[in-house]
Amino acid sequence: MKIKESFFTDYTILENANEDYLSLSDTFKCGQCFRWEQLNDEKLFIGIAYEKILKAEQHDGFIKLNCNKEDYNNIWRKYFDIDTDYDLIKEELQKDNIMYKAITCSPGIRILKQELFETTISFITSSNSNIKRISNNIRDLSIILGRKLEEEKYAFPTVKELSSSDLCTINKCRAGFRCNYILESSRMINKIVTDFNVNRYKSIGYEKTKKELMNFKGVGSKVADCIILFSGISSYAFPTDVWVKRIMENLYIKKEVSLDYVQKYGQEKFGPLAGYAQQYLFYYARSNNIK
Secondary structure, three states, X not given: OOOEEEEOOOOEXXXXXXXXXXXXXHHHOOOOOOOEEEOXXXXXXXXXXXXXXXXXXXXXOEEEEOOOHHHHHHHHHHHOOOOOOHHHHHHHHOOOHXXXXXXXXXXXXXXXXXXXXXXXXXXXXXXXXXXXXXXXXXXXXXXXXXXXXXOOEEOOOOHHHHXXXXXXXXXXXXXXXXXXXXXXXXXXXXXXXXXXXXXHHHHHOHHHHHHXXXXXXXXXXXXXXXHHHHOOOOOOOXXXXXXXXXXHHHHHHOOOOOHHHHHHHHHHHHHHHHHHHHHHHHHHHHHOOOO
């Protein structure tokens, strides 16, 4: 299936975008992003990315985005991973019977390609937390240090804005012990800002990128893999925490193993599609209460 775009003065229509091919709800609620809010209409969402505000509305067979052609082509086309053929990805993964069930549960999930610095700080904030709390922390951090876009909507702080702040200010976002990690990592990134970019990380490969990211305060193996996957560096990443470990032990490995074993198992089994597999499996297990 190929999405077809129709452009109007202040909105864009994505045709052929039914919920089995691109589900806004499943994509925004699977733990990869923290700046989307569901409005009173359950099909309508508002979010902030790349210093832009977007309303996205799911209809039967199409999606309406309140953006013009220029912003769609410059930001949202890449953000929603429109040019990736998810039919081919699902066709390959669902040769595995367990993956077939997982994909059937949430066929419209997409991996968003998010801004690298915001993704890094967001997942540093995620340590021992939950989606609601992370979302609140990132919202508050944006209000405190980010640029105001419109009433009650703020862009995520830039590297310069965050790194030049202080711990007392960052503590106001109520992220607890993670606030120090946020400040220290921002200052580390500011010192290497020209090297801190997606294209460079793609060029040096998954292993070297992960090693570099793990030098930042608050970035362990799982957080590094989340950064790599959700900023669009590599889909070979297989983010593994205790929850994913239990899922893989239950569905595949059939015995108790280490986090490191599960991460390597996922990468060996699914190869360059490991990140996609992880998202389908995570949503499937959560929806079916598999522990």
